[in-house]
Amino acid sequence: MEENHLFPVFFKLNRLQVLVVGGGNIGHEKVNAMLQNCPEGNITVVAITFLPELEQLAKTFHNITLIEKPFSCGDLLGKDLVIAATNDRALNTCIWEKAKASKVLINVADTPELCDFYLGSVVQKGNLKIAISTNGKSPTVAKRLKQVLQEAIPNTLDEVLNKLHIIRDKLKGDFAAKVKELNKITEVLVAPAAEETPKED
The missing domain is CATH 1.10.287 (Helix Hairpins)
Incomplete structure (x- = not known):
C-alpha cells in the first residue's frame, strides 16, 4: 500500500530567498499563500506581465520584488527556493531543469512529479499551525480537511x-x-x- 513519505518542515521565509516565476493567477496564489504564513518572507517574482492584485501586494509588502522580464538562469542566483507558476508547461519544465542544475529546491505548480516540496493547506490558530498534505493526490481534499480542522480547533x-x-x-x-x-x-x-x-x- 502506498504511503506518504514526505518529511514535513516549516520554512522561515524571512531568512530565505524565494523566487516565483509567473505573474498570473497561479503566481499570485502562491505569493499570497506565502505572505499569509510569513508576511516578512523575501520573495522575488519574475514575469513578463503581472496581475494588478500582485502589483498591489508588492506595494503593500516591501519585501516583495517584481521584475518584469522573461525567466533566465541568472534569476536563480542566490535563491533558496523556486516556484514555477506559469501556465506554460515547457517553460515550467525548463525552470525545473535549471533549478536542479543549480541545486535549488523547486515546486512546479500542478506538477507533483517535478516538485521537491509542496505548499500544503494550512490551519492556523495563533501560534498553532498545522500543514496538511495528500502527497500531491488531491489538493481539494486537503482544503476540505482544512475547513474541518479550522472549525474544530477552538480559538482559545x-x-x-x-x-x-x-x-x-x-x-x-x-x-x-x-x-x-x-x-x-x-x-x-x-x-x-x-x-x-x-x-x-
Whole structure:
C-alpha cells in the first residue's frame, strides 16, 4: 500500500530567498499563500506581465520584488527556493531543469512529479499551525480537511499555548524532566471524555 513519505518542515521565509516565476493567477496564489504564513518572507517574482492584485501586494509588502522580464538562469542566483507558476508547461519544465542544475529546491505548480516540496493547506490558530498534505493526490481534499480542522480547533487553544510556554520557562530540571512534567499537565487534552453516570429516577 502506498504511503506518504514526505518529511514535513516549516520554512522561515524571512531568512530565505524565494523566487516565483509567473505573474498570473497561479503566481499570485502562491505569493499570497506565502505572505499569509510569513508576511516578512523575501520573495522575488519574475514575469513578463503581472496581475494588478500582485502589483498591489508588492506595494503593500516591501519585501516583495517584481521584475518584469522573461525567466533566465541568472534569476536563480542566490535563491533558496523556486516556484514555477506559469501556465506554460515547457517553460515550467525548463525552470525545473535549471533549478536542479543549480541545486535549488523547486515546486512546479500542478506538477507533483517535478516538485521537491509542496505548499500544503494550512490551519492556523495563533501560534498553532498545522500543514496538511495528500502527497500531491488531491489538493481539494486537503482544503476540505482544512475547513474541518479550522472549525474544530477552538480559538482559545492559542491562550493555552501561551500559558504552557510560561510554565515551561518556570520549570526546573533538565530537558527530560521538563518534558515529563509538561506531558502530565497536557494529558487532559488527549484524555477520553468521562462518560456521564446515569441519574436514578
